[in-house]
Every structure is written in structure tokens, then in C-alpha cells.
Amino acid sequence: MFKRIFDSMYHIDLNAKKIERKNIGEGDLDEYIMDLLQNIVNLPDSRHYTFESDNTEVKNLIDNIILEILEGNGVQDYFSYSDKIAERLLRKELYAQEKYAHFTSLQKGSLIQSLVEYNDELIYLISKVEHESFLNAEDLVKQIGLPYEKKALKISIIKFTADYEIIDIIVFDSNKRISQYWVKDFLELNEKNSDEKNTSSAFKAVDLVLSRKLKKSSPTDYTILRNNLIGFFRTQSEFVFENMINTVFGDYEPEKPEVVDMEKIKEEIYKLPENNIFDKRFTIISKEIKAKIKKVVKISEKIDLHLKDHINQLKQVIKSNEKPDGTKVIEIKVENEQTYEMFKYRE
Numbered sequence: 001m002f003k004r005i006f007d008s009m010y011h012i013d014l015n016a017k018k019i020e021r022k023n024i025g026e027g028d029l030d031e032y033i034m035d036l037l038q039n040i041v042n043l044p045d046s047r048h049y050t051f052e053s054d055n056t057e058v059k060n061l062i063d064n065i066i067l068e069i070l071e072g073n074g075v076q077d078y079f080s081y082s083d084k085i086a087e088r089l090l091r092k093e094l095y096a097q098e099k100y101a102h103f104t105s106l107q108k109g110s111l112i113q114s115l116v117e118y119n120d121e122l123i124y125l126i127s128k129v130e131h132e133s134f135l136n137a138e139d140l141v142k143q144i145g146l147p148y149e150k151k152a153l154k155i156s157i158i159k160f161t162a163d164y165e166i167i168d169i170i171v172f173d174s175n176k177r178i179s180q181y182w183v184k185d186f187l188e189l190n191e192k193n194s195d196e197k198n199t200s201s202a203f204k205a206v207d208l209v210l211s212r213k214l215k216k217s218s219p220t221d222y223t224i225l226r227n228n229l230i231g232f233f234r235t236q237s238e239f240v241f242e243n244m245i246n247t248v249f250g251d252y253e254p255e256k257p258e259v260v261d262m263e264k265i266k267e268e269i270y271k272l273p274e275n276n277i278f279d280k281r282f283t284i285i286s287k288e289i290k291a292k293i294k295k296v297v298k299i300s301e302k303i304d305l306h307l308k309d310h311i312n313q314l315k316q317v318i319k320s321n322e323k324p325d326g327t328k329v330i331e332i333k334v335e336n337e338q339t340y341e342m343f344k345y346r347e
Contacts, residue, residue, distance in 0.1 A: 008024070092186040127156070199288040206248070
């Protein structure tokens with residue numbers, strides 16, 4: 001359960017170049033913030049960061065808010081620092097709006113800051129909530145306000161220990177990519193894991209689960225799911241955790257359902273980013289998995305089969321079969337005419 005220590009909210013007005021602090025106790029705004037806090041516990045598609053240095057402005061302002069709390073000072077003392085955080089966002093948004101005006105426009109919105117206790121951790125939430133247009137049901141006049149269902153556009157969570165040491169910084173952005181003005185210009189954050197490291201770690205971690213769970217008990221299911229995994233990493237430019245789960249596993253029905261428990265396998269996969277093995281969202285660097293996807297399969301003492309990449313419609317390309325006399329063979333669809341002719345024997 002959340003124990004809220006401090007909240008602040010600001011409308012960021014880019015046109016007027018000013019911020020306007022709002023009263024949290026007005027209307028349903030208090031409930032709105034509680035709902036937002038509930039939704040940040042398990043952020044989808046998030047990424048881990050660190051501050052560029054101990055002297056960055058936002059970090060120092062948050063440190064000052066915590067110091068005011070430790071000294072038992074009042075809420076107004078907190079506001080003097082949260083105001084500065086909002087003013088910094090305004091400056092950075094005005095700069096970004098001018099810099100990128102030729103191809104994009106920043107979403108107008110409000111900045112919410114909350115300091116809360118949750119599960120023996122102290123969390124400082126900084127979230128930008130986009131504004132939306134709607135028709136007033138009474139007079140049918142177009143108005144601008146906060147969306148009640150789809151709330152957060154950008155979320156940054158700074159987690160502290162009981163001794164107020166930062167243990168993690170998590171960022172989520174509902175855009176396709178995390179906005180650089182938000183993480184670099186405004187918050188001054190560095191990625192904890194590079195795209196290269198994320199790509200390598202994510203592929204290796206999921207592949208390891210498949211190998212451990214399936215390679216001996218059901219080699220066929222292992223081969224199919226590993227091929228799906230390779231296909232995802234080879235065809236997608238952006239890693240989004242839920243998309244990976246859906247692409248690799250989806251509604252997959254095991255070849256050996258009597259020994260394969262797909263739910264348990266997926267449960268183990270879901271734990272991987274929780275253990276900080278990799279981020280839930282990053283840009284895939286394909287060269288990082290080129291060596292990892294290659295596999296040599298022994299056919300006999302004198303023949304090896306080299307699997308070099310993802311194979312579309314795997315079951316129609318290569319499969320095992322058994323002749324009437326009990327001889328086990330591998331059937332492979334051939335696309336190279338010269339190769340086909342090399343083994344076309346007279347009956």
C-alpha cells in the first residue's frame with residue numbers, strides 16, 4: 001500500500017511560457033493521483049537509468065525535498081523545490097519544441113510529482129500526463145483536460161533505500177521510443193544498460209530458459225520456440241517485452257503437451273526483467289546475436305547441419321521422418337537447384 005508523503009501538480013503552458021501549480025485536493029484530483037500511483041507498480045516496457053552525476057539539478061532538488069522531510073519542515077518548503085523541477089521541465093520543453101518544430105510537436109500536459117513509501121522503499125515519482133480534448137456533456141463545448149483512463153505519457157520512478165540511497169531509476173514512455181528531451185535534457189539520465197548489452201542479455205536469458213526447460217524433455221518444442229525467438233530478434237528493430245512474449249510464445253501448442261508446461265515456462269520468462277537481467281524496452285542491435293543464433297546439429301559422424309538464422313515455416317522446411325524399414329531420416333526443402341542435383345540419385 002502506498003503511503004503518500006508529498007504531492008504536487010503543475011500545468012505546463014508552452015504558449016504562455018509558464019507553469020501553474022494546482023491544488024491536489026481539488027475535485028477528484030486526489031483520487032486521480034492515487035490511481036496513477038497504483039498503475040506504476042509494474043510498468044510495462046520500462047528501462048533502467050542512472051543520473052549522469054550527483055550534481056544534476058533534478059537529483060539535487062529531490063535530495064533537498066527529502067532533507068526538508070527529515071528535518072520535519074512543512075509542505076511549503078517542499079514546494080519551493082518541486083516548483084523548480086517543473087520550471088526546468090518548462091525550459092527543456094520550450095527548447096525541444098523549438099529544436100524539433102520542423103517535424104514534431106510536444107504533447108501538452110501536466111507534471112505530477114509524488115513522494116511515497118511503498119514496500120519498504122521510498123519512491124519519487126515524476127510523471128507527465130498528456131492533455132486531451134473532449135466535449136463537455138452539458139453545453140457540448142470543446143474543452144481540454146486530463147484523461148481519466150489513459151493517464152501517463154511519461155513516467156520516471158526514482159527508488160531509494162530506507163537510508164535514502166538511490167537503488168534504481170525506471171523510465172516509461174507511451175511513445176514508441178523514450179523521448180530524449182525527457183531523459184537527457186530534463187532528468188539528465190544515462191541508460192543503465194546499452195542497447196548492445198540489452199540485446200545480448202535478453203536473447204541469452206530467454207534462450208537459456210528454453211534450453212533448460214525443453215532441450216532434453218522436448219527437443220522439437222525447443223527447436224520451434226528457439227526459431228521463433230531468433231525470428232523476433234531478426235525481424236524487429238525495437239524490443240518490447242510483451243511483444244516478444246506474444247511473438248515467441250503466443251498461443252503456441254506444444255508438440256509434446258504431456259511434458260511441456262507452457263505456463264510455467266512463461267512465468268520464468270516474465271521474471272527475467274524483474275531480476276534486472278535486461279530492460280523491458282530497447283533498440284535491438286542485430287549484430288549482437290549473430291554468433292548466438294548459429295547452431296550446428298550433428299546428423300552423423302560425417303555430416304553436420306548448420307542452422308544459421310531464423311527459418312520461416314520451419315515445419316515445412318525441415319522435419320524428421322521414419323522409413324518403413326525403421327531408418328530415421330531428415331527431410332530438408334531445397335531451394336538451390338545445384339545442391340538438389342548433387343544428391344539426385346538414380347532409383
